[in-house]
Amino acid sequence: QARNPSQPEYLQAIAEVMKSLWPYIEKHPKYATHGLLDRLIEPERVLIFRVSWVDDSGEVQVNRGYRVQHSAAIGPYKGGLRFHPSVNLSILKFLAFEQTLKNALTTLPMGGGKGGSDFDPKGRSPGEVMRFCQAFVSELFRHIGADRDVPAGDIGVGAREIGFMAGMMKKLSNGADCVFTGKGLSFGGSLMRPEATGYGTVYFAEEMLRQKGLGLEGLRVSVSGSGNVAQFAVEKAMSLGARVLTVSDSSGTVVDANGFTPAKLAQLMEVKNRHYGRVADYAAQVGAEFLPGRRPWTVPVDLALPCATQNELDAEDAATLIANGVMCVAEGANMPSTIEAIELFEKKGVLFAPGKASNAGGVATSGLEMSQNAMRISWPREEVDARLRSIMRSIHDDCMRHGRRADGTVSYVDGANVAGFVKVADAMLAQGVI
Ligand code: NDP
Numbered sequence: 001q002a003r004n005p006s007q008p009e010y011l012q013a014i015a016e017v018m019k020s021l022w023p024y025i026e027k028h029p030k031y032a033t034h035g036l037l038d039r040l041i042e043p044e045r046v047l048i049f050r051v052s053w054v055d056d057s058g059e060v061q062v063n064r065g066y067r068v069q070h071s072a073a074i075g076p077y078k079g080g081l082r083f084h085p086s087v088n089l090s091i092l093k094f095l096a097f098e099q100t101l102k103n104a105l106t107t108l109p110m111g112g113g114k115g116g117s118d119f120d121p122k123g124r125s126p127g128e129v130m131r132f133c134q135a136f137v138s139e140l141f142r143h144i145g146a147d148r149d150v151p152a153g154d155i156g157v158g159a160r161e162i163g164f165m166a167g168m169m170k171k172l173s174n175g176a177d178c179v180f181t182g183k184g185l186s187f188g189g190s191l192m193r194p195e196a197t198g199y200g201t202v203y204f205a206e207e208m209l210r211q212k213g214l215g216l217e218g219l220r221v222s223v224s225g226s227g228n229v230a231q232f233a234v235e236k237a238m239s240l241g242a243r244v245l246t247v248s249d250s251s252g253t254v255v256d257a258n259g260f261t262p263a264k265l266a267q268l269m270e271v272k273n274r275h276y277g278r279v280a281d282y283a284a285q286v287g288a289e290f291l292p293g294r295r296p297w298t299v300p301v302d303l304a305l306p307c308a309t310q311n312e313l314d315a316e317d318a319a320t321l322i323a324n325g326v327m328c329v330a331e332g333a334n335m336p337s338t339i340e341a342i343e344l345f346e347k348k349g350v351l352f353a354p355g356k357a358s359n360a361g362g363v364a365t366s367g368l369e370m371s372q373n374a375m376r377i378s379w380p381r382e383e384v385d386a387r388l389r390s391i392m393r394s395i396h397d398d399c400m401r402h403g404r405r406a407d408g409t410v411s412y413v414d415g416a417n418v419a420g421f422v423k424v425a426d427a428m429l430a431q432g433v434i
Helices: 008-027 036-040 089-105 126-143 159-173 193-210 228-239 262-274 279-286 315-323 339-347 361-375 381-403 412-430
Strands: 045-054 060-071 077-083 112-117 149-152 220-224 243-249 252-255 289-292 303-306 328-330 351-353
Touching (some): 008 412, 077 089, 077 361, 089 412, 112 149, 149 361, 193 228, 193 351, 193 381, 220 228, 243 279, 262 279, 315 339, 339 351, 361 381
Parallel strands (some): 077 112, 220 243, 303 328
Antiparallel strands (some): 045 060, 243 252
16 A cells, blocks of 8 residues: 555555455465565556647647556566546556456466556547557557567557557557557458457356356346447347347436347447447437436346446445346446445345456457467458357356355356466466566
8 A cells, every 4th residue: 555655446456356365375375475466466567658749729738658567477468558538557557457367367378568648539630649649659669569568459549549559650660560459450450359348248247147047138238338348248238139228428328228229239339439429419319318427227137237447336336236136247347346336246146247357358359369460360250259259258167166155156256366366376486586
């Protein structure tokens, strides 16, 4: 705490993980040696830099850029870039720490990192976004590389921004290595990468529900957010026969009692991805209810998929969901549920998957993009999808193996934390004190 003042999100992420790890480490004391835990919670390197650029009116704008290179114990640093005014060191350190454990769970050789900027792309012209991305990479480029650190997208960073950054990287490095994932298909992107996080989250929920002998057919589902993860979570849940009732953004929630249809989803994508609009615009177009300033958790559902941002589902929201009969919660976003909300879900027997397990499909598919680029090939969609499915199943099985309680039930939180930790910790122990 003394070393990380004013970093509540980082301390929250560590507290959540340590709660799972203590009982395990008591039984396996080798993990309490060699300063392992102290080293694990200290990022290997944190870069903070100025990003100055010129806006459309000729004014100079200054933003702050970051890259947290948390751990390279099992492979090159890997994790997304977030452009959002709320970005600060605490949020990026929590994300990089979570990413380290998540990447270990994917079975692929990737370390953990995260970065971004307090730049707000909302309301900026395409030219401004491009100039910002180029300015950002003009510093970041010296710290990243195909075998060193491979960034991807996150909130506010989609295919367009990755294209601008990968283009600048190519120019500055005079090389075409795979330094970014989430690229467009025309320059090395992988089929299924845009879909992977949302689809993977639903595949994970499917595995959880299977333990109860259930499928998604006929279930009522709430999704929060309306960005990349949310859109493809809606698509996959719908295609498996669920009725998706909500999406949201930071201004409010759309409730559609009739449920999403492929046509409505296409319209939402048009509003969000082409016009960078708000869900309120979408609600008006399709005649759905819009609840300004509200989150989706008051709507009664069987399955909840928080896919927006951290701490968007608190104890009160959890209590409401439970009172309304929710069976399963799978996080598409990173740390959307507070510690108190998670405790409540687990206490009341709700199946609960933490983001580091259920949303790992995105980074796993980024790992597959790196492999395809290295091999100079491109796998068909079906092959990437099959690999994604199998990785999500393997993460689910790992969680079951490491999260089994004495009474036979499973804590996916403990399972994910312990399984990810063991892989990183074994690699750190084997490589000595560095
Ligand atoms: P997008 O930028 O595409 O979408 C983010 C969505 O969350 C938007 O609807 C946005 O609404 C909403 N949102 C953002 N901040 C807030 C806030 N403070 N309050 C309420 N809503 C908010 O991002 P992604 O879909 O890529 O990412 C969503 C989450 O998933 C993040 O937690 C990210 O870290 C996580 N994730 C993403 C992966 C990926 O592959 N993209 C991989 C693994 C995890 P608004 O437009 O109003 O800001």
